[in-house]
Amino acid sequence: MVKENLEKVRNNIRMAEEKAKREGKVTLIAVSKTKPSEMIREAYDEGQRDFGENRVQEIVEKYPDLPKDIRWHLIGHLQTNKVKYIVDKVAMIHSVDSLKLATEISRQAVKAGKSVDILIEVNVAQEESKFGVLVKDAPDLVKEISTLPGIRIRGLMTVAPFVSDAEENRAVFSTLRQLSVDIDSKNIDNVDMDCLSMGMSGDYEVAIEEGATFVRVGTSIFGDRQYM
Numbered sequence: 001m002v003k004e005n006l007e008k009v010r011n012n013i014r015m016a017e018e019k020a021k022r023e024g025k026v027t028l029i030a031v032s033k034t035k036p037s038e039m040i041r042e043a044y045d046e047g048q049r050d051f052g053e054n055r056v057q058e059i060v061e062k063y064p065d066l067p068k069d070i071r072w073h074l075i076g077h078l079q080t081n082k083v084k085y086i087v088d089k090v091a092m093i094h095s096v097d098s099l100k101l102a103t104e105i106s107r108q109a110v111k112a113g114k115s116v117d118i119l120i121e122v123n124v125a126q127e128e129s130k131f132g133v134l135v136k137d138a139p140d141l142v143k144e145i146s147t148l149p150g151i152r153i154r155g156l157m158t159v160a161p162f163v164s165d166a167e168e169n170r171a172v173f174s175t176l177r178q179l180s181v182d183i184d185s186k187n188i189d190n191v192d193m194d195c196l197s198m199g200m201s202g203d204y205e206v207a208i209e210e211g212a213t214f215v216r217v218g219t220s221i222f223g224d225r226q227y228m
Ligand SMILES: *Cc1c(COP(=O)(O)O)cnc(C)c1O
Pocket: 031, 033, 054, 075, 076, 159, 200, 201, 202, 216, 217, 218, 219, 220
C-alpha cells in the first residue's frame, strides 16, 4: 500500500512541477507520525529518504531502528526543554517561531559541535489555534535569530488552514513565498531563503505551483492516522 501511494504522490508532484515549470525543485517529506517503523522502512525501500515527525519522542524512539541516511525533519511544535534530545538527529527543524526556542537550539548545537538548519514557522492565516510568528513580525525575528551561532536559517514554513478545496489556500502559499522574497532582499548575514516548506496531503499541488520546495505529505502515503 505504501509503495503504491508513494508512487501516486511522486507522480502528482512531478505533474505539478511541470505545470509550474519547476522540474526537480520539490523534495517530498513523508510524514510518518503515529506510524510504525515498518511502514517507514517500506517507503525507505522505495528510495524515500526525507521523513517528517511532529513529536520529539517519536523521533527518539524510531531513530535507532532505522537507517542512518534518513533525513529526519521535525515539523511540529518544539518545546525548549526537548531540544537537547534531537539536535544531533534531525536534518532540519521546520517549526521555529520564537527567539527563545532558537536560542536554545543554538546553545545545544554549539554544545554538540553542529550547525542546525532551521525554518521559521509563519502563521500566515492568523489562526488562533496555530503556532508560528505573524507575517508582520517574521522579518524582525529572522534578523534576531540570524546572529546566533550554530544555527542557519534556510527559509520559511507554514501550516495552512484545513480546507475542503485546496484553491482556498493558494493565497496563503503565495503570501509565504512573497514574504521569503522580501526577507531575502534584505541580504541578512547567515540567512538563506532557499527553502519553502508548505503543502500537505490536501493541497500540496497548489503549494508547488506557488513555490514550495518541501511538501509534507502524511495521509496520502501512510493512510489515516489513529490517535489514542
Ligand atoms: C501531520 C502533518 C502534516 C501531514 O499532514 P497530512 O494531511 O497527513 O498530509 C504536515 N505538516 C505538519 C506540520 C503536520 O503536523
